[in-house]
Amino acid sequence: MIDLKDIYKIYSDGDSEIRALDGISLNIKEGEFVAIVGQSGSGKSTCMNIIGCLDVPTSGTYHLNGTDVSTMKDDELATIRNQTLGFIFQQYNLIPKLTLLENVELPLVYRGYPPQKRKELAYAALERVGLADRYKKFPSQLSGGQQQRVSIARALAGNPKVILADEPTGALDTKTGRDVLEFLKKLNADGTTVVMITHDNEIAAQAKRIVRISDGKIISDERQAQNL
Amino acid sequence: MNLKQSFILALKSLQTSKMRSFLTMLGIIIGVAAVIILVSVIDGFKSDLVGQFESLGSNLLTVNISPRGGNRTVDVDDMLQITDENPELLAYCSPTVMINQQAKFSTETSSTTSVTGVSEDYNKIQSLEISQGRFLQYMDIHKRSKSCVIGSYIAKEYFDDNAIGKTLKIGGNTFTVVGVLEEKASSQESSDDDKIFIPYTLSRTLNRSAKITSYLYSIVDKQRSEEAKDVISNALYKVFSNSDAYTVIAMTEMIDMIDEMTGKLTLILVGIAAISLLVGGIGIMNIMLVSVTERTREIGIRKSLGAKKFDILSQFVVEAATTSACGGVVGIILGIIVSIFLSGLLGFKAVISVGAVVIAFSVSVGIGIAFGYMPAGKAAKLNPIDALRHD
Ligand SMILES: Nc1ncnc2c1ncn2[C@@H]1O[C@H](COP(=O)(O)OP(=O)(O)OP(=O)(O)O)[C@@H](O)[C@H]1O
Ligand SMILES: [Mg+2]
Numbered sequence: 001m002i003d004l005k006d007i008y009k010i011y012s013d014g015d016s017e018i019r020a021l022d023g024i025s026l027n028i029k030e031g032e033f034v035a036i037v038g039q040s041g042s043g044k045s046t047c048m049n050i051i052g053c054l055d056v057p058t059s060g061t062y063h064l065n066g067t068d069v070s071t072m073k074d075d076e077l078a079t080i081r082n083q084t085l086g087f088i089f090q091q092y093n094l095i096p097k098l099t100l101l102e103n104v105e106l107p108l109v110y111r112g113y114p115p116q117k118r119k120e121l122a123y124a125a126l127e128r129v130g131l132a133d134r135y136k137k138f139p140s141q142l143s144g145g146q147q148q149r150v151s152i153a154r155a156l157a158g159n160p161k162v163i164l165a166d167e168p169t170g171a172l173d174t175k176t177g178r179d180v181l182e183f184l185k186k187l188n189a190d191g192t193t194v195v196m197i198t199h200d201n202e203i204a205a206q207a208k209r210i211v212r213i214s215d216g217k218i219i220s221d222e223r224q225a226q227n228l
Numbered sequence: 229m230n231l232k233q234s235f236i237l238a239l240k241s242l243q244t245s246k247m248r249s250f251l252t253m254l255g256i257i258i259g260v261a262a263v264i265i266l267v268s269v270i271d272g273f274k275s276d277l278v279g280q281f282e283s284l285g286s287n288l289l290t291v292n293i294s295p296r297g298g299n300r301t302v303d304v305d306d307m308l309q310i311t312d313e314n315p316e317l318l319a320y321c322s323p324t325v326m327i328n329q330q331a332k333f334s335t336e337t338s339s340t341t342s343v344t345g346v347s348e349d350y351n352k353i354q355s356l357e358i359s360q361g362r363f364l365q366y367m368d369i370h371k372r373s374k375s376c377v378i379g380s381y382i383a384k385e386y387f388d389d390n391a392i393g394k395t396l397k398i399g400g401n402t403f404t405v406v407g408v409l410e411e412k413a414s415s416q417e418s419s420d421d422d423k424i425f426i427p428y429t430l431s432r433t434l435n436r437s438a439k440i441t442s443y444l445y446s447i448v449d450k451q452r453s454e455e456a457k458d459v460i461s462n463a464l465y466k467v468f469s470n471s472d473a474y475t476v477i478a479m480t481e482m483i484d485m486i487d488e489m490t491g492k493l494t495l496i497l498v499g500i501a502a503i504s505l506l507v508g509g510i511g512i513m514n515i516m517l518v519s520v521t522e523r524t525r526e527i528g529i530r531k532s533l534g535a536k537k538f539d540i541l542s543q544f545v546v547e548a549a550t551t552s553a554c555g556g557v558v559g560i561i562l563g564i565i566v567s568i569f570l571s572g573l574l575g576f577k578a579v580i581s582v583g584a585v586v587i588a589f590s591v592s593v594g595i596g597i598a599f600g601y602m603p604a605g606k607a608a609k610l611n612p613i614d615a616l617r618h619d
Contacts, residue, residue: 082534
């Protein structure tokens with residue numbers, strides 16, 4: 001499903017260069033639940049952004065669903081992001097002036113669905129995260145945990161094959177964080193591939209597979225038998 | 229994402245920051261209002277002027293003979309003959325002689341009353357209606373009878389509306405009133421109703437100069453005023469062999485001249501007003517650039533969710549066009565209100581031109597699109613990951 005080969009991401013800053021990703025190869029199959037862990041600045045987000053087609057590698061090849069996306073144009077990448085991927089960000093990234101329903105609707109708007117259909121799907125997604133009754137509210141009227149649930153609803157509204165979550169629990173307290181994690185596990189149990197970045201070893205321990213990154217390199221990659 | 233959604237989004241965006249939207253629109257509002265006001269006031273001025281000329285009779289030809297025409301000269305009979313020879317073009321002819329004498333009514337002297345020497349056809353040329361008595365007749369002219377026809381103002385003011393048979397004095401000569409004209413200009417002083425007409429044959433007695441230099445013709449068909457003009461010009465050229473010795477002016481030409489003049493005036497003034505539209509457009513571009521910067525993160529989110537370049541581009545272009553169109557509508561309304569107000573103030577009816585309204589609206593939308601395109605292009609080109617990191 002996700003196949004990274006020799007991915008480098010190098011930022012040159014005058015004469016010094018930063019190797020954010022230093023030769024990463026990673027293969028993630030459909031239905032996996034992968035946790036990417038590592039210290040701050042190790043390159044986790046950079047890696048995730050490349051997987052999420054938000055960024056392109058300096059070199060290396062990336063096949064998503066069998067197609068080479070490392071050479072794709074901006075608009076083609078936008079289509080991939082829209083149809084195959086769902087994002088959950090640490091900072092939720094909801095649009096403040098849109099209602100919850102409108103926020104969740106957005107990926108479907110860009111998919112070109114008619115208003116009726118996308119409203120139904122967005123409402124159903126909000127129902128799944130238990131916030132359907134507040135669909136007319138604005139993000140600022142919710143707690144952090146609730147906002148993160150809305151962003152999960154937005155990620156899954158379009159029924160993507162892969163959910164990418166960059167520290168989804170980073171801004172939440174332990175209990176709310178655990179709720180979010182449970183939700184991701186449930187999604188994974190229903191067949192969605194989940195890739196999640198986390199700092200928290202306890203949370204990572206819940207994943208089926210843990211990939212550790214340090215200084216832009218993968219230093220360990222282990223499957224956790226107890227979660228399979 | 230289709231344009232309708234972009235439009236709804238744009239309206240929302242306008243609503244959330246009303247003051248800023250209003251200030252952004254201000255340039256467009258002023259520009260559009262200025263165009264509407266200028267066009268409608270000038271149009272109103274024009275139709276007022278044309279109306280005045282037409283009330284003088286748009287079927288008229290004025291002939292002036294230069295007093296220094298040399299030895300050669302034309303007399304009234306020559307001029308009348310041109311009419312007789314061209315009945316398909318010319319209807320009537322009358323000399324018009326301004327009498328440089330004041331009219332005196334028993335004891336009062338009027339300095340505002342104009343006295344004109346004319347022939348018996350003058351009332352037909354000018355379509356003057358008689359309310360009492362009769363107009364001057366051939367025999368009055370022929371016999372140089374001291375008869376006169378007076379305007380309604382004089383009849384009311386000096387004769388208590390009972391003027392027929394009464395007398396008045398012009399340059400020491402006593403005239404008998406034989407007719408009163410119907411009211412034309414609500415019987416105001418020095419208006420069309422403050423006039424006296426006498427037989428032109430008496431002008432020699434009253435004025436020092438014996439020469440008659442001014443004639444009025446009425447033409448049969450307005451469409452053929454050029455031909456009628458040529459006929460008279462040719463006849464006069466035969467006599468004078470010099471085209472500077474006389475002038476022939478058609479009233480329709482005057483109207484054409486007014487058209488041309490006001491057309492140029494409109495063009496110049498609207499050109500100036502258009503500069504304000506341009507400044508308004510730059511204002512919109514400026515605010516859109518600020519807006520793109522402020523909403524970089526939103527753009528990043530939209531892109532991460534699958535918005536293509538065109539989606540972002542159209543969102544911002546539509547927003548700019550909507551802002552500018554709203555400004556256009558407000559400007560049109562303001563322009564119409566001010567035009568109506570001004571028309572009351574200036575004393576003529578401002579003509580709200582549908583063309584000007586349609587053009588002003590289209591131009592304001594066009595300006596929004598043109599000046600919104602650059603900021604929108606900037607937004608569309610943003611790299612999603614950089615945009616997402618922006619705060
Ligand atoms: N746009 C950029 N320009 C220059 N350097 C960058 C840029 N983005 C990331 N980096 C560098 O790349 C390295 C990896 O960054 P990355 O954001 O992937 O770290 P991370 O593992 O996600 O850290 P954290 O846990 O703090 O989020 C860092 O050293 C960072 O400074
Ligand atoms: Mg990170």
